[in-house]
Amino acid sequence: MNMNANDGLQNVVAELGTPKDKASAWTYAVRYQSNIELENIYRSSWLGRKIVDVPVDDMTRCWRTWHAESGLVDRIEAAERKFDVRAKMSEALRWARLFGASAIIIGTKSGRPDEPLDVEQMAQGDLQFLHLAVSPTLIVKEWETDFNSPRFGQPSLYTFTPAVPGNMTSSVDVHASRVIPFTGVELPPNASRGLTAWGDSVFTSILDTLVTAGSITSVIASLVLEAKLDVVKIADLGALLSTPGGEDKIRKRFALAASLKSVNNMLLLGEGEEYDQKTLNFAGLSDIHIRIMQEVSGAADIPATRLLGQTPAGLQATGESDLRNYYDMIEARQETSLRDPLERCDRIVFASEGIDVPHGAFFSFNPLWQETPTQKAENALKKAQATRALHATGLIDEGALTRGVMSQLVEDGVYPALSA
Numbered sequence: 001m002n003m004n005a006n007d008g009l010q011n012v013v014a015e016l017g018t019p020k021d022k023a024s025a026w027t028y029a030v031r032y033q034s035n036i037e038l039e040n041i042y043r044s045s046w047l048g049r050k051i052v053d054v055p056v057d058d059m060t061r062c063w064r065t066w067h068a069e070s071g072l073v074d075r076i077e078a079a080e081r082k083f084d085v086r087a088k089m090s091e092a093l094r095w096a097r098l099f100g101a102s103a104i105i106i107g108t109k110s111g112r113p114d115e116p117l118d119v120e121q122m123a124q125g126d127l128q129f130l131h132l133a134v135s136p137t138l139i140v141k142e143w144e145t146d147f148n149s150p151r152f153g154q155p156s157l158y159t160f161t162p163a164v165p166g167n168m169t170s171s172v173d174v175h176a177s178r179v180i181p182f183t184g185v186e187l188p189p190n191a192s193r194g195l196t197a198w199g200d201s202v203f204t205s206i207l208d209t210l211v212t213a214g215s216i217t218s219v220i221a222s223l224v225l226e227a228k229l230d231v232v233k234i235a236d237l238g239a240l241l242s243t244p245g246g247e248d249k250i251r252k253r254f255a256l257a258a259s260l261k262s263v264n265n266m267l268l269l270g271e272g273e274e275y276d277q278k279t280l281n282f283a284g285l286s287d288i289h290i291r292i293m294q295e296v297s298g299a300a301d302i303p304a305t306r307l308l309g310q311t312p313a314g315l316q317a318t319g320e321s322d323l324r325n326y327y328d329m330i331e332a333r334q335e336t337s338l339r340d341p342l343e344r345c346d347r348i349v350f351a352s353e354g355i356d357v358p359h360g361a362f363f364s365f366n367p368l369w370q371e372t373p374t375q376k377a378e379n380a381l382k383k384a385q386a387t388r389a390l391h392a393t394g395l396i397d398e399g400a401l402t403r404g405v406m407s408q409l410v411e412d413g414v415y416p417a418l419s420a
Helices: 035-044 046-060 070-082 085-099 207-225 237-242 246-264 285-300 320-353 373-393 398-411
Strands: 002-004 008-010 064-067 101-108 127-134 138-143 155-160 172-175 179-183 228-234 273-279 362-365
Touching: 035 046, 035 085, 046 085, 046 207, 046 285, 046 320, 064 070, 070 085, 070 320, 085 101, 085 127, 085 179, 085 320, 101 138, 101 320, 127 320, 155 179, 179 320, 207 285, 237 246, 320 362, 373 398
Parallel strands: none
Antiparallel strands: 002 008, 064 362, 101 127, 101 179, 138 155, 155 172, 228 273
16 A cells, blocks of 8 residues: 555555546536526525525625714615615625626716726716626626736626617626626636636535435435335236236226225225235435435535524524524625625715715624523623623723713613614
C-alpha cells in the first residue's frame, strides 16, 4: 500500500484507488437546469417551493425599523409603499434563489438606460419605476476590465430583453448603475468566467437529493396501495382460461365474490378454491422516509422544524436551538445579501422623493426570534434591576442614564410612546 500525492490512498492488493476500483469511476459534474425545468420544480413540488420561499419569507417578513425622528420615518415608509420596495426586494431574492440571478432595474425620467445614473444629480420625482428582471432576460453584456476601477471584475453593462406576452420590444442595454443585482448561490471564480449570469440556482447542488426524496415518497405511496393483497388459488386455472369464454367466466366469478364480500364480509369459494391474504411489512419505511427528509433539510440549510413543520423528537426536545441557529443564519444573510441592495435602492428612492436622511439615522432588521410574554417580563425586570444598580453607583449622570433607559424601553417595545 502506498500514498500517491496525485491519486490519493491506493491498495494494489485490494485494487482500491486503481483503475479496477469501481469507486474510481465516480466524479463530480454540474448539471444545469433550464428555466423551464426550474419553474416546473417550483410549481409542482411543494418541497421545492418551500426550499425557495422559506428563507426569503424569513428574510423579509419582519422587515426593518428606522432609528430616526418619527416625521422622517413616516416619509420613508410612505416612499417605500409608493414604490413597493419591500415586495420588490422579496421577489428579487425569491427568483434569484430559483433561477440563480435576478435584478431590479431602475427607470428614471432623465438619462438613457445605457448611461450612468448619478444619484446626486437626480431631481425630485425623477424615479419612474422599479422593474424586476431574471436571467436570462437580463444578461451581462460587458464586464469592467479596468484594474484601477473600484468595480473591476463586476458587470459594467447589461442587456435586458423584456419577456412579455405579445410584446415585440427589442433588447435594450442598461448601465450597471441602473441595475441592482441579486445572486442565488455565489459562483466560484473559475465558474463565473465567460458566463452571462452571475449565480447558481439553489437547486443546482441539491436537485439529486430532492429527486431522491420525491422518489422514495412515491414508492412508499405505491406500497401503501398494495398493503393488503388477496390471493385465491383455483384448480386447473390454466385449463379453464384456455377454454372459450373462460377468461370472462373467471372475471365474472370473482367480481361477484368481491361484491358479496363487500356486502356481508363473507367470501364464497367453490370446490378446489383456496383463499389467502398477504400483508406487506412496512417496518423501517418510516425511518427511511424520515432520514431522506432530514437529508433534504440539511441540503437546503433549513431545519426540519421550519421546512417540514416537524415536531422535534426526543425527551424535552423543543427545536429551539435549531431555530435559533437558523435565525442567526437568516440575520447574517440579511446583512450580506439584502442590506447592500436595499441601501442602494433607498438612496435612489430618497433622492427622487426629496428625503434627506441625516447623519446618525439608520435602519436595523427586526429580529426573527420573538420572546414570550414571560421572557419579556423576566428580561425587563433584570434590566430594571441593572439600571437601579447603575444609578446607585453614581458613576453615570442621571440625565444621561434617564435618556439611555428611555431609549432602551422604546427599542425593546416596552413603552414605544416614550419616543414622543
